[in-house]
Amino acid sequence: AQSVTQLGSHVSVSEGALVLLRCNYSSSVPPYLFWYVQYPNQGLQLLLKYTTGATLVKGINGFEAEFKKSETSFHLTKPSAHMSDAAEYFCAVKAYGGGSNYKLTFGKGTLLTVNP
Amino acid sequence: NAGVTQTPKFRVLKTGQSMTLLCAQDMNHEYMYWYRQDPGMGLRLIHYSVGEGTTAKGEVPDGYNVSRLKKQNFLLGLESAAPSQTSVYFCASSGQETQYFGPGTRLLVL
Numbered sequence: 257a258q259s260v261t262q263l264g265s266h267v268s269v270s271e272g273a274l275v276l277l278r279c280n281y282s283s284s285v286p287p288y289l290f291w292y293v294q295y296p297n298q299g300l301q302l303l304l305k306y307t308t309g310a311t312l313v314k315g316i317n318g319f320e321a322e323f324k325k326s327e328t329s330f331h332l333t334k335p336s337a338h339m340s341d342a343a344e345y346f347c348a349v350k351a352y353g354g355g356s357n358y359k360l361t362f363g364k365g366t367l368l369t370v371n372p
Numbered sequence: 373n374a375g376v377t378q379t380p381k382f383r384v385l386k387t388g389q390s391m392t393l394l395c396a397q398d399m400n401h402e403y404m405y406w407y408r409q410d411p412g413m414g415l416r417l418i419h420y421s422v423g424e425g426t427t428a429k430g431e432v433p434d435g436y437n438v439s440r441l442k443k444q445n446f447l448l449g450l451e452s453a454a455p456s457q458t459s460v461y462f463c464a465s466s467g468q469e470t471q472y473f474g475p476g477t478r479l480l481v482l
Contacts, residue, residue, distance in 0.1 A: 364414040
């Protein structure tokens with residue numbers, strides 16, 4: 257079984273500041289890891305994903321995340337926040353292989369506020 | 373290429389009424405999913421399907437039924453709506469890796 261913990265339900269940063277959203281996971285098998293972004297009144301949009309290979313993954317809108325197996329983490333970062341980054345962010349894990357390898361387990365989400 | 377679409381976008385029901393939410397995808401995906409999203413709860417899986425004609429229960433299936441008669445469509449039914457089913461419902465579809473989400477249906481049960 258998999259689980260995801262997102263530390264901080266609400267993160268507030270100033271425009272131009274570093275964005276760091278934390279995600280820790282547990283999985284009994286090698287995981288696939290995802291970050292999704294949800295803008296107000298919209299569906300979830302894939303930001304980036306880690307499957308295999310390079311552990312530093314780059315996504316859309318200048319975001320990146322690093323898979324650290326030893327820390328069971330997949331934190332999301334962006335060097336300089338923009339007002340348009342204000343949204344809710346969800347981390348998710350999926351088992352690689354096995355009978356349930358198509359199901360995602362989501363964290364509870366982190367709401368990012370960007371202050372001018 | 374519309375991706376994943378959901379019908380309707382918004383609905384108000386009275387307790388005890390029934391309704392069906394429709395999800396359609398044009399990506400030829402085998403897997404389809406229904407989630408509900410509630411404040412502070414993230415997304416919780418209601419039911420899913422691994423192919424045409426198959427369905428399975430997710431994390432919170434009670435009070436819902438589903439059908440997948442065609443590969444591209446996945447229907448979510450509420451036979452007797454309850455106020456606890458007030459939520460935003462998202463459909464998603466996937467191949468082996470990434471799930472793609474629809475825009476959501478807001479349901480209010482009075």
